[in-house]
Amino acid sequence: MKNIAVLTSGGDSPGMNAAIRAVVRKGLYHQLNVFGVYRGYQGLIENDLKEMKVHSVADIIQRGGTILYTARSEEFRTPEGQRKAVDNLKNNGIEGLIVIGGDGSFRGSMELAKLGIRVIGIPGTIDNDIPGTDQTIGFDTAVNTVISLIDKIRDTASSHDRTFIVEVMGRSAGDIAVRAGLAGGAESIIIPERDFDYDDITDRLMKGHNRGKKHSIIIVAEGIGSGEAIAERIKQSTGLDTRVTVLGHVQRGGSPTAYDRWLASLMGGKAVDLLLNNQSGLMVSIVNQNIVGVPFEQAFSEKPKIDLDAYELSKILSI
Incomplete structure (x- = not known):
């Protein structure tokens, strides 16, 4: 193997740049030519590739987002688009491809693998919703961002004797809500993985209010529905001054935490090793603190796990 490429696809997540850096420098260490594909699968279709050197990834380990940019490609979903991508890889002499992204990105990777391209995936998404790995790149940073904002919201909530509904990201997964809710001392957490009872939530709020509690924080995962609708129903049931904060895409930005930089570096290095060992169709995962490769099929056949304990x-703890 002489030539490999790396791309980022789907939603960006903090730590993607650290993973790109690891892929490029580990590849160069093994005397490979490493190409960066810009704008994900769409860039692959449009042959938007550039060879990367040591200096190409200098001073990026601390940066959020992705220097390779990312885009969603409807054209790549078609057989014609996939064939264009394969032709461009072959015409550039690319023998192995590393894809950093989420489950949608990996489904695209599987299609390339079926067409004869050697592909390895690295899980990069703040949602932490990919089975087969204990954690994804970007999740830790997103949780820390949410915690920082909850702390700020709590200050103003206490000053005004208010209940705040904080809506966090996560698509159909409640991992960010659970981790941030527990660490942030939320009174209630509402997630897609568990049914919730309005009466239980309002009873807990009123008990706290009646004993003199000056504020309450309720974390709502976006996959459960509208934070505004939940806030309105709580306000009607309790009469408490209730406000909503939708944190939105701020959770996807920012400098990655030490953990995400560490995880991304290990996963990027492992991805290169797997390609050099003639492996394909695998996702790099962290399982019980070990960095391993698991089949893409495992990421699709299992249900995402959440820490219900x-x-x-x-x-x-929120009584």
């Missing part, structure tokens, strides 16, 4: 503990 932490979820239950949060209810006990």
Whole structure:
């Protein structure tokens, strides 16, 4: 193997640049030519590739986002688009491709693998919703961002004797909500993985209010529905001054935490090793603190796991 390429696809997540850096420099260490593909699969279709050197990834380990940019490509979903991507890889002499992204990105990777391209995936998404790995790149940073904002919201909530509904990202997964809710001392956490009872939530709010509590924080995962609708129903049931904060895409930005930089570096290095060992169709994962390769099929056949023990503990600690 002489030539490999790396791209980022889907939503960006903090730590993607650290993973790109690891792929490029580990590849160069093994005397490979490493190409960066700009704008994900769309860039692959349009042959938007550039050879990367040591200096190409200098001073990026601390940067959020992705220097290779990312885009969603409807054309790549078609057989014609996939064939264009394969032709461009072959015409450039690319023998192995590393894809950093989420489950949608990996489904695209599987299609390339079926067409004869050697592909390895690295899980990069703040949602932490990919089975087969204990954690994804960007999740830790997103949680820390949410915690920082919850702390600020709590200050103003206490000053005005208010209940705040904080809506966090995560698509259909509640991992960010559970981790941030427990660490941020939320009174209630509402996630897609568990049914919730308005009466239980309002009873807990009123008990706290009646004993003199000056504020309450309720974390809502976006996959459960509208934070505004939940806030309105709570306000009607309790009469408490209730406000909503939708944190939005701020959770996807910012400098990655030390953990995400560490994880991204290990996963990037492992991805190169797997290609050099003639492996394909694998996702780099962290399982029980070990960096391993697992088949893409595992990421699609299993259901994402969530820490429900932490979820239950949060209810006990918020009494």
